[in-house]
Amino acid sequence: MKKHILSGIKLTAVCLVFFSGIYTLFILGIAQMAPNQGKGEIVEANGKKQYLNIGQSFTDGKYFNSRPSAVAYNAAGSGGSNKGPSNPEYLAEVKQRIDTFLIQNPEIKRSEIPADLVTASGSGLDPNISAQAAKVQVKRITKIRNINEQKLVHLIAENTDKPLLGVFGPEKINVLQLNIALDKIK
The missing domain is CATH 1.10.287 (Helix Hairpins)
Structure with a gap:
C-alpha cells in the first residue's frame, strides 16, 4: 500500500x-x-472599441440581430442556461423570443426562423449567426433603412465566413462586422 x-x-x-x-x-x-x-480581435466603430470574438446585443431594428445570450453578453461569466428542450421555463423563453422576432419581422413565417436567432449558444457569447439567420432579417432592415434588398444580400455574402477548408463547420457571419459594414452603406 x-x-x-x-x-x-x-x-x-x-x-x-x-x-x-x-x-x-x-x-x-x-x-x-x-x-x-x-x-481578442478589437475593432473600433462609432468611437467605441468592441471585441469581434464576443457576442454583442443589437436590439435596434435597423441592425441585424445577434444570437441571444444566456449571460446577457457578459464576457466575465460565460455559460449556457443548462435548461433542456423539455424545460417549461426554457420553452417559454424561446416562445417569447419567437413572438418578438415575428413582431419585428411580420413578413417572416414562424417556420422560417432559424434556431440560432431564438436559442442561446453554449457559452452565451457567440458572436456569429448563420447566413440564413441574416437573410431572414433582410426585409426588415431594407424597409427601415430604405436600402436596396440586393445590396443587403450582397453585403451578407461578402461577410460570410466559409467553413474551414470548405468542409469543417457551417457558414457563419460575425454580426458585429456585418453591422459595421451595414453602417458604411450610404
Whole structure:
C-alpha cells in the first residue's frame, strides 16, 4: 500500500508542475503568436472599441440581430442556461423570443426562423449567426433603412465566413462586422 501512495504522490506532483506551469506557458507562447497576442480581435466603430470574438446585443431594428445570450453578453461569466428542450421555463423563453422576432419581422413565417436567432449558444457569447439567420432579417432592415434588398444580400455574402477548408463547420457571419459594414452603406 505504501508503494502505491508514494507513486500517487509523485504522479500528482508531476501533473501539478506540468499543467500549472509548463502547459500554461506553452499555451501563453502560442497566444503571443496570435493576432493581438491572444487578447481578442478589437475593432473600433462609432468611437467605441468592441471585441469581434464576443457576442454583442443589437436590439435596434435597423441592425441585424445577434444570437441571444444566456449571460446577457457578459464576457466575465460565460455559460449556457443548462435548461433542456423539455424545460417549461426554457420553452417559454424561446416562445417569447419567437413572438418578438415575428413582431419585428411580420413578413417572416414562424417556420422560417432559424434556431440560432431564438436559442442561446453554449457559452452565451457567440458572436456569429448563420447566413440564413441574416437573410431572414433582410426585409426588415431594407424597409427601415430604405436600402436596396440586393445590396443587403450582397453585403451578407461578402461577410460570410466559409467553413474551414470548405468542409469543417457551417457558414457563419460575425454580426458585429456585418453591422459595421451595414453602417458604411450610404
